[in-house]
Amino acid sequence: MCRFVRFEATRFASTPHIHSGSGFERKNPDKVSDSSKNEFKLNHAPDRSYIRRFDSSHIQRKHMSGHSKWSTIKRAKAVTDGKRSKVWARVTRDIMVASREGGGDPSQNPRLATAVDKAKSENMPKDNINRAIKRGTGEIEGADYIEASYEGYANHGVALFVEALTDNTNRTVADVRHLFSKYGTGMGNTGSVAFLFDRKGVFAIPAEDNDEETLFELVAEAGAEDLTVEDDGFEVTTPVEAFGSVQAALDEAGIKTMEAGLQQVPTTTTRLDAEAAKSVMKLIDHLEELQDVQAVYSTLEMDDATIAAIS
Numbered sequence: 001m002c003r004f005v006r007f008e009a010t011r012f013a014s015t016p017h018i019h020s021g022s023g024f025e026r027k028n029p030d031k032v033s034d035s036s037k038n039e040f041k042l043n044h045a046p047d048r049s050y051i052r053r054f055d056s057s058h059i060q061r062k063h064m065s066g067h068s069k070w071s072t073i074k075r076a077k078a079v080t081d082g083k084r085s086k087v088w089a090r091v092t093r094d095i096m097v098a099s100r101e102g103g104g105d106p107s108q109n110p111r112l113a114t115a116v117d118k119a120k121s122e123n124m125p126k127d128n129i130n131r132a133i134k135r136g137t138g139e140i141e142g143a144d145y146i147e148a149s150y151e152g153y154a155n156h157g158v159a160l161f162v163e164a165l166t167d168n169t170n171r172t173v174a175d176v177r178h179l180f181s182k183y184g185t186g187m188g189n190t191g192s193v194a195f196l197f198d199r200k201g202v203f204a205i206p207a208e209d210n211d212e213e214t215l216f217e218l219v220a221e222a223g224a225e226d227l228t229v230e231d232d233g234f235e236v237t238t239p240v241e242a243f244g245s246v247q248a249a250l251d252e253a254g255i256k257t258m259e260a261g262l263q264q265v266p267t268t269t270t271r272l273d274a275e276a277a278k279s280v281m282k283l284i285d286h287l288e289e290l291q292d293v294q295a296v297y298s299t300l301e302m303d304d305a306t307i308a309a310i311s
Helices: 066-080 084-102 110-121 126-137 169-183 212-222 240-252 274-289 304-310
Strands: 017-020 023-026 050-053 146-154 159-166 184-187 197-206 226-229 233-238 259-266 293-298
Touching: 084 110, 084 126, 084 159, 084 293, 110 126, 110 240, 110 259, 146 169, 146 274, 159 169, 159 259, 159 274, 169 184, 169 274, 197 240, 212 226, 212 233, 212 240, 233 240, 240 259, 259 293, 274 293
Parallel strands: none
Antiparallel strands: 017 023, 050 226, 146 159, 146 184, 159 293, 197 233, 197 259, 226 233
């Protein structure tokens, strides 16, 4: 039988909250044992949103993460920011690399299937999608894109992880380094912030026409880790190796997703006031505008006040 764990509503600005299976406790972060490092951390006050974790012994309830909130805002922003041509360029590169690495059949290549679904959701013409696949498989000539990542810190100690697809690494690293130097504290070495993120599969699913219990059972059986219940839908988190099986289960059940892909999910977040958050977002926005950058992930805590200030 599942049990529900109540979290206290008091917010502690500097001390993370760590939940264990036996209850809720506060710990000094400097005294957390090695065995506790992988425990679920909570540093927010609870609201109506919560996470259900796929553990047979208990279900956890917690505030929707800043990552989830920002994912929601980014989806809305993408519809209204007037950058469709840039979105198409990014999706095209995704399709090319996915088809190069895993073949041109979306039914046998989960990463390609995700990229094609993204292209369709952005109203990319079918001919463009097919050309991108053929460029990736080498059937027609095209640029040879490689994956690259860059790490560093924005102001106020916020870590940034930048993912890029580029046909010219010298150009890309120079562009990224310039922005980190201008708006942040400088670009770091490989591994300087990567430990603050976990690579996960993430599915955003609308609430309309989807029942929580049915969805919970479906994705749990397919290998998912978390089901986050949000005001406007659900967010399912999976290990990288279970991404394809969860995607297949959702497709077979006829469940549409608003977003699906592999993301760098922060393991900890930094809460800032509105003005400080704006300065961090200035760097993130400039990085996202670079032609080679596919995604920018950060440890910035996106609470309601911060989102309102930067929206």
